[in-house]
Amino acid sequence: MIERALLISHLAGFVLLLLDPFCEFLWLRRQGTAREKATSTRVLWVFNRIAPYGYVLLVVSGGFMVARGWDLTSPWILGGFAGYAVVAVAPVLLVRPRGERAERRKAYVGLAGRFGALMFISYAMVLKPSWTVLAWAVAAFAVGSALLATAATGPRPGRRLAARVVFLTAAVVAVSLWRWQASILPPSYAPSGHSGHAGTAGMRSVTDLTQPPTDAPVVPVALTAEVKRVEIGGTAKDAWTYNGTVPGPALRVAVGQRLRVTLNNRLPEPTTIHWHGVLVPNADDGVAGVTQDAVPPGGQGVYDFVATHPGTYWYHSHANPWAQIERGLFGTLVVTPAADAGAAVPAGQDHVIALHSWGGAQAFNDSTRPEPIAATPGQPVRLRFVNTGSARQRLSISGAPFTVAAFDSGPVHGAQPLGASRVDVAGSGRVDLLTTLAAGQELDVEAGGTTLRVVTPGSRLAVPPAKDFRLLDAMAYGSPAGTTPLPPPDRSWNLRIDESMGFFDGRLTPLYRINGTLFPNGEMLMVEQGKTYDLTFDNHSDDDHPMHLHGHLFQVMKVNGKAGTGSPLIVDNVNVGPHDKVTIRFTADNPGIWMAHCHNLPHAAAGMDLMVGYEGVTSPFRAGRDTVNRPE
Ligand code: C2O
Ligand code: CU
Numbered sequence: 001m002i003e004r005a006l007l008i009s010h011l012a013g014f015v016l017l018l019l020d021p022f023c024e025f026l027w028l029r030r031q032g033t034a035r036e037k038a039t040s041t042r043v044l045w046v047f048n049r050i051a052p053y054g055y056v057l058l059v060v061s062g063g064f065m066v067a068r069g070w071d072l073t074s075p076w077i078l079g080g081f082a083g084y085a086v087v088a089v090a091p092v093l094l095v096r097p098r099g100e101r102a103e104r105r106k107a108y109v110g111l112a113g114r115f116g117a118l119m120f121i122s123y124a125m126v127l128k129p130s131w132t133v134l135a136w137a138v139a140a141f142a143v144g145s146a147l148l149a150t151a152a153t154g155p156r157p158g159r160r161l162a163a164r165v166v167f168l169t170a171a172v173v174a175v176s177l178w179r180w181q182a183s184i185l186p187p188s189y190a191p192s193g194h195s196g197h198a199g200t201a202g203m204r205s206v207t208d209l210t211q212p213p214t215d216a217p218v219v220p221v222a223l224t225a226e227v228k229r230v231e232i233g234g235t236a237k238d239a240w241t242y243n244g245t246v247p248g249p250a251l252r253v254a255v256g257q258r259l260r261v262t263l264n265n266r267l268p269e270p271t272t273i274h275w276h277g278v279l280v281p282n283a284d285d286g287v288a289g290v291t292q293d294a295v296p297p298g299g300q301g302v303y304d305f306v307a308t309h310p311g312t313y314w315y316h317s318h319a320n321p322w323a324q325i326e327r328g329l330f331g332t333l334v335v336t337p338a339a340d341a342g343a344a345v346p347a348g349q350d351h352v353i354a355l356h357s358w359g360g361a362q363a364f365n366d367s368t369r370p371e372p373i374a375a376t377p378g379q380p381v382r383l384r385f386v387n388t389g390s391a392r393q394r395l396s397i398s399g400a401p402f403t404v405a406a407f408d409s410g411p412v413h414g415a416q417p418l419g420a421s422r423v424d425v426a427g428s429g430r431v432d433l434l435t436t437l438a439a440g441q442e443l444d445v446e447a448g449g450t451t452l453r454v455v456t457p458g459s460r461l462a463v464p465p466a467k468d469f470r471l472l473d474a475m476a477y478g479s480p481a482g483t484t485p486l487p488p489p490d491r492s493w494n495l496r497i498d499e500s501m502g503f504f505d506g507r508l509t510p511l512y513r514i515n516g517t518l519f520p521n522g523e524m525l526m527v528e529q530g531k532t533y534d535l536t537f538d539n540h541s542d543d544d545h546p547m548h549l550h551g552h553l554f555q556v557m558k559v560n561g562k563a564g565t566g567s568p569l570i571v572d573n574v575n576v577g578p579h580d581k582v583t584i585r586f587t588a589d590n591p592g593i594w595m596a597h598c599h600n601l602p603h604a605a606a607g608m609d610l611m612v613g614y615e616g617v618t619s620p621f622r623a624g625r626d627t628v629n630r631p632e
Helices: 002-030 039-050 053-067 075-094 101-127 131-151 157-183 321-326
Strands: 218-232 235-242 251-254 258-265 274-276 300-306 311-316 330-336 350-358 361-364 380-387 393-398 403-407 421-425 430-436 443-447 450-455 491-504 507-514 525-527 532-539 545-549 554-559 573-576 581-587 593-598 609-614
Touching: 002 039, 002 053, 002 101, 053 157, 157 491, 311 321, 311 380, 311 430, 330 350, 330 380, 361 450, 380 393, 380 443, 380 450, 421 430, 430 443, 525 532, 532 545, 532 573, 545 581, 573 581
Parallel strands: 218 258, 251 330, 350 380, 491 532, 525 609
Antiparallel strands: 218 235, 258 300, 274 311, 311 330, 350 361, 380 430, 393 421, 393 443, 403 430, 443 450, 491 507, 532 581, 545 573, 545 593, 554 581, 593 609
């Protein structure tokens, strides 16, 4: 019923708008003739006043249609749109305006400008509410109307023009207000959708998906989130910290150990901890409003899980994360191979470096001028870089041969030694470098203008010219030999990412939509335990999107149609470059409700998030302004 009313209003809007030029010309033509005073001319005049409201009908009904899941970009609708334009132009050509040739031409151009502007603005506002588009359309409309007005021989063209401009301005303001209002999120919503109720037969709540009993040795850790004055790169700031430092304590456990973290919140805001990339049980994932209620100021929370997978990870707040991480709520976590596996890298030569930029100054951990690291010649050194920022980092590595030992927590098989290289690390991604230096050799790693030196006695910094650096293609590095491919997918999703300008929760911001929707309006991707899934991120925007999936590892299968030729790239984050198309594959092996989102935090905070939910799992938590939870 509503659907039909919307469709009828939308079509009526079209018809009004399309009849507008015809009536306008007919009216113009009758000026100064015997029929100027006829009733039908008056009717035309009245119609001319009304027709532009077709624009309002078109935009408002279109907006509601998009909100209800209509795809106004479907060929069916766009084809109809083109058809209507033809139908509209034909009568105009028949009813030619009178007057000099130049005058007539002016009338045509004016009409085209105005007609095009109205059509364009309608669709642009519905599909891609961008202020640039709006500005162009307003300009085209104004110029078009002015030309039409001077071509007219009718009474007081100036007043007609003024009325049109006032009308258009009012429409623009009304539409903006409406879109602003419509963008405001409800005071409380369920980010995890409504897929049933815990308690119904076979349903499990995320709160039950905790660490199963085990006799693994417990490593207790206490993290206090508190505001502390810290100094980074020569500037002091009141940071939000874990235990008073930024980054927070560098945690290190071995595979098989059980991490039990107590979080004390001494911040003025609710907070949580998310274990980025770690395959935790869902209840310990730390997403406010999805797997827990955020810990209120003065409150305490516990995270408890066994480390199962060696690698470089990090932890950060997942409550209002854009603000909280940028203020300093992050730290690193390294899971070393099982204690009895015999460490290949001596403890003193295994370093973890958080890359974060502070007001444009690139910090390596807490310093923008890191002290050189002294290495013992002949002994392996491991450098674990963690990009805790939103933007991609490009490491420039030179001085000695090295290998990339891991991307995120995924080890590289058959890693070939590299010379001077650039290695990209997506926002939230990690890269582990391995080298063994001879006496007098050093390895230099530069990012964002800051250089870290790994030195041996007598070594010196000698960076080769830029042209000597090769950009590493992670999809072609290492060797696939001896790895087992994932089974073909049981289901695939295509996720189209596009970009526009508009309102999100009442705030004017660039918007990055996934399949035309903004979080929390998107659909939850439903998966079943044990099955395999493909996700294709189809980026139609001009930005990088570091896409991250919680609770799972995935393999990057294809980048722009090309399959990998190296060691399978198994990660928890992949950078989807501008206009790139990237397919990932994962097996659903960790039940729960998991967030998948862009780790460029301003993007995530403007709706670039979705949920992957297992059949039969529900969440009792809610998010929104009336709750303590802001997951994105
Ligand atoms: Cu670093 Cu939602 O994650
Ligand atoms: Cu993004």
